[in-house]
Amino acid sequence: MIIYIITFIMTILCCKMAQYKNKYIRGLFLVLTALIPTILAGVRASTIGTDVETYVLPQLDLAKGQSFFEYMASCNIEIGYAILIYFSSIISSDYHIALFFTQLIMSILVVKIAYSQRKKVSMCLTMIVYLLTIYNYTLNIMRQGISILLIIYSLLMFNDKKYTKSIVLFIVAELFHNSTILCIPAYYILMIINSTKISESSKKIRISLIVITLLFLCLIFEPVTLFLVNHGIIPYRYYAYIDIYTIDHTNIGIFESIFKLIIIMLLYYSNKVRNNKLTYFSLIILICDFALFSLSSKVTILYRISYSYSMAGMLIGVPYIIKAFKQDKANILISNIGIISLLLLYWYRMFIQIGFCQTYPYVSDIVKLFNL
Numbered sequence: 001m002i003i004y005i006i007t008f009i010m011t012i013l014c015c016k017m018a019q020y021k022n023k024y025i026r027g028l029f030l031v032l033t034a035l036i037p038t039i040l041a042g043v044r045a046s047t048i049g050t051d052v053e054t055y056v057l058p059q060l061d062l063a064k065g066q067s068f069f070e071y072m073a074s075c076n077i078e079i080g081y082a083i084l085i086y087f088s089s090i091i092s093s094d095y096h097i098a099l100f101f102t103q104l105i106m107s108i109l110v111v112k113i114a115y116s117q118r119k120k121v122s123m124c125l126t127m128i129v130y131l132l133t134i135y136n137y138t139l140n141i142m143r144q145g146i147s148i149l150l151i152i153y154s155l156l157m158f159n160d161k162k163y164t165k166s167i168v169l170f171i172v173a174e175l176f177h178n179s180t181i182l183c184i185p186a187y188y189i190l191m192i193i194n195s196t197k198i199s200e201s202s203k204k205i206r207i208s209l210i211v212i213t214l215l216f217l218c219l220i221f222e223p224v225t226l227f228l229v230n231h232g233i234i235p236y237r238y239y240a241y242i243d244i245y246t247i248d249h250t251n252i253g254i255f256e257s258i259f260k261l262i263i264i265m266l267l268y269y270s271n272k273v274r275n276n277k278l279t280y281f282s283l284i285i286l287i288c289d290f291a292l293f294s295l296s297s298k299v300t301i302l303y304r305i306s307y308s309y310s311m312a313g314m315l316i317g318v319p320y321i322i323k324a325f326k327q328d329k330a331n332i333l334i335s336n337i338g339i340i341s342l343l344l345l346y347w348y349r350m351f352i353q354i355g356f357c358q359t360y361p362y363v364s365d366i367v368k369l370f371n372l
Contacts, residue, residue: 001352003040003362003370008131011036015114015127030115033127034107041139042100043370045363049140056085056098056142063089080175081143096366102142109149110134113315116156120278121319125336129318132343134311136350140357144307147177151186152312158187159194159278182221183308185214189284193277211288218292218305253297259346260290260310266339267317270324282317285309318343 011033018029046052055077063071063086075082084105088098114126138145154169170187174180192198192206267283270276292306318339325335350356364370 001360001362004136004360007037007040008128011131012124012127015124018115019118019123030111034104034111037131037135038100038103038107040362040370041103042096043364043366044096044099044139045365046095048359048363049142050358051140051142052095052099056102057095059085060089060093060095060098064093078143078176078178080172081146081177099142102146103138106138106145106149109146109153110315113149113153113156116153116160117316117319122322125319125322125339126315128340129315129343132340132347133314136347136357136359137307137311139359141304141307144177144179144304147173147180148308148311150176151180151183151308152315155186155190155312156316159190159281179305179308182214182218182305183312185210185288186285186309186312190281193281193284207284211284211291214288215291215295218302219295221305222301255349256293257290259342260286260293262342263314263318264290266321266324267313270321273324274320276320276323278316279320279323282313282320286313286317289313 014029014032014036018026018033020026020029044052046057059075059077059082062075066074068086071086072079072082075085077085081102084101085098088101091097110127110130114123114130117123117126134145150169150173154166154173157163157169158166170180170183173183188210189207192203192210195203198206264283264286267279267286271279271283286309289306289309292302292309296303296306321339322332322335325331352360362370
């Protein structure tokens with residue numbers, strides 16, 4: 001646990017230093033902000049994060065001795081991550097190289113997300129939200145982790161009316177994980193929230209219909225996928241999304257439900273006080289996440305689908321909660337301590353006590369000093 005805490009503290013300190021006006025100092029510390037968590041992820045043992053041995057090691061073995069086109073024809077993962085695996089295998093057959101580049105992509109994305117929002121919310125708080133609620137997930141769900149962070153960045157670009165960049169990011173995200181397609185409703189929700197031509201009552205009705213449609217699509221995801229696989233319309237690998245994924249709600253259900261509800265209530269309060277569009281958007285998609293999470297006790301794949309909505313809502317919305325409180329030094333300090341304490345409790349309970357994603361205890365077979 002100590003190595004995680006040290007890594008998080010060093011990352012936040014570098015993020016703080018990255019706010020210097022000197023562009024060279026700022027650039028150096030932005031690089032370090034991305035690099036520090038990447039190194040920890042890159043030198044970890046294959047037992048840290050279940051998906052390392054599920055598809056990273058098998059794909060690296062498959063890539064050995066094959067040309068690019070031979071490998072692409074025989075691999076059974078999304079094309080984006082397959083390309084990453086293949087070029088990692090060219091550099092070295094050591095799986096740590098693939099883990100390093102995987103995490104580097106995610107770290108660069110989260111730094112770009114935090115940096116793009118720096119004039120609106122605290123960069124450091126955005127990084128803290130990432131480290132305490134998302135980072136350990138990314139050590140496990142590597143393909144989907146890249147996809148989700150691309151989607152979050154895409155949504156922020158969409159909000160800033162940079163539509164071409166947003167579309168490109170969405171397409172790239174789809175190349176890393178096929179669940180990306182179920183994030184399309186989030187764009188419609190954001191578009192409705194930002195519209196100046198739709199009345200507030202009409203907005204609520206349209207958003208409600210989109211949320212209901214999303215839940216319906218997610219509920220039929222499993223039978224539709226089975227039908228398409230059984231009839232040879234889509235590859236058999238899509239069955240793995242249903243067949244191998246299970247979630248033990250006994251351990252995490254009550255705690256995570258309470259945590260999600262607390263965040264939703266804080267965002268609701270923040271939106272009432274400040275009426276910020278991104279806060280309102282985050283509130284809506286976290287409600288979607290909560291609904292998917294609640295239904296996942298019956299349809300387990302919904303928990304995996306909910307990741308995109310959960311992580312987007314947390315990373316975009318939580319830093320705005322601070323804005324709801326009086327902006328004097330005392331209130332800012334107290335609200336920051338309160339939010340960070342809540343996030344720290346979530347991280348400790350989920351990843352240390354419960355051991356979710358199998359990222360604790362941390363083990364490195366390269367840097368033994370990290371095995372603290």
